[in-house]
Amino acid sequence: MRVPVTMREARADDALFLLGIWQDALRMADAQEQLGDLETIIGAADASPDQRLLVAECGSEPVGAVYVRATTFGPLNLEPTVQIFAPHVVPSFRRRGVGRMLMEAAVAFAEERGIRTIAAAASAGGRDGNRFLARIGLGAQAVMRVAPTAVVRSRLNVLGRALPHARLQRGPKQSSAVGELLAARRSQRRSHTVA
């Protein structure tokens, strides 16, 4: 059964509701810090014409939210794009059209600006989110891979030890080995040119 839902911009006192539904979307920190983040996000969205943080309400009860921003597809691809983050409906109101209304509001935001591309991300294992986004026409374009910096650093170090050229670039002994290698290559190239 569809429910009568209205959409409004988030206010500072929505932070607690948003904390409840966006737990997974926020940085890992204690609740107080996360609340602080949400207050910052609400304030920034309120102050910027290029961002909107929308709350869906049934009566006066908040039942869902979404954050949208007008930007480019990425730092290199400057196609104007509306990015949609974390559309979420509280479990007891799902499959009643609230999610569709959140996405409609995001699409209207793009249309108002003449922006022709919409992008949204869903976690790889989130079946509901992926089905929902696929149903409204959003195809999968990229896989975002994430790891702690320290993990990537240690993997790079392991990789570096396995690569011969990296071994050659360490310490005075190795740099003389690099010099020898380069000299050998130069003389090889010279003999090719002469021949």
Ligand SMILES: CC(C)(COP(=O)(O)OP(=O)(O)OC[C@H]1O[C@@H](n2cnc3c(N)ncnc32)[C@H](O)[C@@H]1OP(=O)(O)O)[C@@H](O)C(=O)NCCC(=O)NCCS
């Ligand atoms: C995904 C989510 C926002 C959908 O909200 P909703 O209010 O249930 O969606 P709607 O009722 O507007 O559904 C619109 C259509 O989307 C499709 N849809 C929605 N949820 C779906 C699901 N779990 N599986 C398959 N299709 C789904 C259906 O076609 C549905 O129409 P129908 O109910 O007439 O069949 C909601 O399930 C949710 O908050 N999930 C947890 C958070 C999440 O995954 N967010 C998405 C991250 S990108």
